[in-house]
Amino acid sequence: MGIVKISDLMHENLRIGSTALSRSINAQAEHWMKIGMLAEIYPALNHQELTRLLMRVERDSGADLAQLLEQPSFTPQGIAQ
Template sequence: MGIVKIDEELHEELRLASKAMSRSINAQAEHWLRMGMLAELYPDKTYQELTRMLLGAHSSTIRKILHEFEPA
């Protein structure tokens, strides 16, 4: 584990977002980092598609549920 220095204003935004999303500050930062990395790797994907990618990567049950709702 390392320490990342960020701007005070960004840290405040992170703190507010973490409360709104019921996540710890670290979990919120990790979420933003993952989404940012995916957005750079897959610039053609929407936020919803990137979220599905994250969810699908962590749970076979979630993958099954998402597959049921995909358009034919």
């Protein structure tokens, strides 16, 4: 666990997002970081596909994305099915 410094505006955005989506501020930040990381890794996927991918990762391994990306069988194909 570490400390990440963010701007006051981003903190306010996190507060609003976390309240709207019934998450803690930390959980909201982590969710946005996961989605952002996946969007950079898989730029061709849309938000719905990224969400499905995130759900698959969580189901299969507890969101250890680094471990999954090292597996040759890990591909985003079929995520939207």
